[in-house]
Amino acid sequence: MYLLSFVVPPARRKNLTALPAKQPLQNSAYQALAQKLQKRADELKLSVRALAERLGKPRTTVHKTLTGQRRLDPIEFLDWCDALEWDDPLAVLNALRR
Numbered sequence: 072m073y074l075l076s077f078v079v080p081p082a083r084r085k086n087l088t089a090l091p092a093k094q095p096l097q098n099s100a101y102q103a104l105a106q107k108l109q110k111r112a113d114e115l116k117l118s119v120r121a122l123a124e125r126l127g128k129p130r131t132t133v134h135k136t137l138t139g140q141r142r143l144d145p146i147e148f149l150d151w152c153d154a155l156e157w158d159d160p161l162a163v164l165n166a167l168r169r
Contacts (some may be wrong), residue, residue, distance in 0.1 A: 103167050105139035111155045112137065125154040 112122050123133040135141035136151075143151065152160040 100167060101142065102139045104143070105137060107163065107167065108151060108155065109137045111157065115156065117155075122154060126150060 112119075117125070119134050119137065120130055122137075123130040126133060132141065136143060149160055152163060157163055
C-alpha cells in the first residue's frame with residue numbers, strides 16, 4: 072500500500088480490489104493432482120528423467136509439474152495419462168473430486 076500511495080491517486084485507491092488470497096497453483100485441487108501424478112510415477116518406479124523421456128519434455132518441466140509449481144492443460148494431461156499408463160483419464164479427475 073505504501074508504494075500504491077505514490078502511484079494511484081487517493082480518489083481511485085478505494086476502487087481497487089485485492090488479489091485472491093491463494094494463487095491458482097496453491098489451490099488444493101492442483102496440489103492433489105500433482106500428488107496423484109507423483110504417486111503414480113513412484114508406483115511405476117519412474118524417475119523424473121525417465122518420465123520426461125516418455126513425455127518428450129524437459130526434466131525441469133516434469134519436476135515443476137510433479138511438485139505443483141506448473142499447471143497442466145487438458146491435452147497435456149492426456150499425454151501424462153498415457154505416460155503414466157492410466158487407461159481412463161476421466162476416472163483420475165473424478166477421484167480428485169472425492
